[in-house]
Amino acid sequence: MFDNLLPRLKQVTAQIWYKDEECCLLCGQKSGKAICRVCKEKYFLPELRRCPTCGKIIGKSKTHCQDCLSGKGPQGLQGVTALGHYEGAWKEFIHRIKFKGQPYLLLALAAELTAWAVKSLPPPDAVIPVPMHPNRLAQRGFNQAEVLASLLSRYLGIPYCNVLDRVVDTVPQSTLGRQARLENLQGAFSLQPGAKVTWQTVWLVDDVTTTGATLAECAAILHRNGVEKVYGFCLGAGKEG
Ligand SMILES: [Zn+2]
Ligand SMILES: [Zn+2]
Numbered sequence: 001m002f003d004n005l006l007p008r009l010k011q012v013t014a015q016i017w018y019k020d021e022e023c024c025l026l027c028g029q030k031s032g033k034a035i036c037r038v039c040k041e042k043y044f045l046p047e048l049r050r051c052p053t054c055g056k057i058i059g060k061s062k063t064h065c066q067d068c069l070s071g072k073g074p075q076g077l078q079g080v081t082a083l084g085h086y087e088g089a090w091k092e093f094i095h096r097i098k099f100k101g102q103p104y105l106l107l108a109l110a111a112e113l114t115a116w117a118v119k120s121l122p123p124p125d126a127v128i129p130v131p132m133h134p135n136r137l138a139q140r141g142f143n144q145a146e147v148l149a150s151l152l153s154r155y156l157g158i159p160y161c162n163v164l165d166r167v168v169d170t171v172p173q174s175t176l177g178r179q180a181r182l183e184n185l186q187g188a189f190s191l192q193p194g195a196k197v198t199w200q201t202v203w204l205v206d207d208v209t210t211t212g213a214t215l216a217e218c219a220a221i222l223h224r225n226g227v228e229k230v231y232g233f234c235l236g237a238g239k240e241g
């Protein structure tokens with residue numbers, strides 16, 4: 001009788017407090033966790049590696065993706081990692097954050113995101129978001145990279161330093177091909193006037209990386225201002241093959 005008592009008590013308490021069983025944020029199935037095991041295996045691909053130079057998800061036997069091996073990877077970053085494969089339900093989730101005004105959903109993934117960042121990258125002196133142009137910020141109301149960077153900062157106790165400006169309102173990178181992406185970003189970022197750069201190692205945070213051009217452009221500014229090591233951290237990256 002007592003064996004059944006505890007689960008029953010939990011059930012009654014949950015009903016009293018109107019607490020529904022937690023559903024997976026990606027597939028909506030009841031899972032008791034923010035992301036269910038099936039979605040984790042499908043989108044976070046724990047069995048695969050990330051290309052250390054650009055963050056792209058690659059086969060376990062590889063050391064780098066083909067782009068980076070042939071010199072087309074982002075320059076000037078000491079490493080890049082992404083939690084998941086930017087496809088399917090993970091891509092839709094990132095779009096909910098960006099385009100449907102739901103950045104608070106990231107809070108449910110705080111444990112997942114911080115654990116991945118700590119496992120994948122060396123400890124930084126500061127967390128820096130990739131900036132958004134004021135025009136787009138006015139439209140959207142928030143910068144998802146700032147939300148993500150401030151979440152990592154808060155949960156890991158690392159200083160949050162918003163020191164970059166996006167000074168050119170570029171067309172979205174996702175609408176362009178590889179060469180056009182590189183040209184689109186030239187001169188798009190700058191250090192904020194009066195910003196003091198005093199760190200050796202930083203995490204540069206963005207929502208998605210594909211060619212790594214945005215991260216590389218921001219990293220170049222940080223390097224020019226004395227930062228030794230810049231590592232990129234993103235929610236999503238492409239997958240090779
Ligand atoms: Zn799921
Ligand atoms: Zn690569």
